[in-house]
Amino acid sequence: MASPRHRVRILALQTLFELDATDHEPDRVVSHYVEQDALTTDGERFLRRLVFGVWEHYPYLDRIIEEAAPNWPVSQMPGVDKAILRIALYEILIDETEKTPVKVVIDEAVELAKNFGSDNSSRFVNGVLGTIVTRYIERSNEESPEE
Numbered sequence: 001m002a003s004p005r006h007r008v009r010i011l012a013l014q015t016l017f018e019l020d021a022t023d024h025e026p027d028r029v030v031s032h033y034v035e036q037d038a039l040t041t042d043g044e045r046f047l048r049r050l051v052f053g054v055w056e057h058y059p060y061l062d063r064i065i066e067e068a069a070p071n072w073p074v075s076q077m078p079g080v081d082k083a084i085l086r087i088a089l090y091e092i093l094i095d096e097t098e099k100t101p102v103k104v105v106i107d108e109a110v111e112l113a114k115n116f117g118s119d120n121s122s123r124f125v126n127g128v129l130g131t132i133v134t135r136y137i138e139r140s141n142e143e144s145p146e147e
Contacts, residue, residue, distance in 0.1 A: 012050040016083040054086045068131040080117045
């Protein structure tokens, strides 16, 4: 059985996919998934943080995705892959509430891609996230002065 956080990431994927494909109101969509899945308070808080965090920052996240995968414009990317990458990047680069280890975020993203994406989605998601981690995380760690 999936962990509660994995389940919330699935709901975030579904919510963001729907928001990207329709003109539905974000609050309504999130509320629908919260009710449908009977989330705990912590689960609802995590879902709202992911969805609204991604939704608020998606132009920035998309720019990073396009830099890492220049042959795949975000506008032409499958909606599932796009939502998975946005969620993972939000968790890795922006969300300061609770720092989930990068490896866990990538593993979760690859798992979502395997379960909901196309045959190539998991390799694509893993490759894009690997490139971004190398460029943004590892490089900033190398540049920060030693304590």
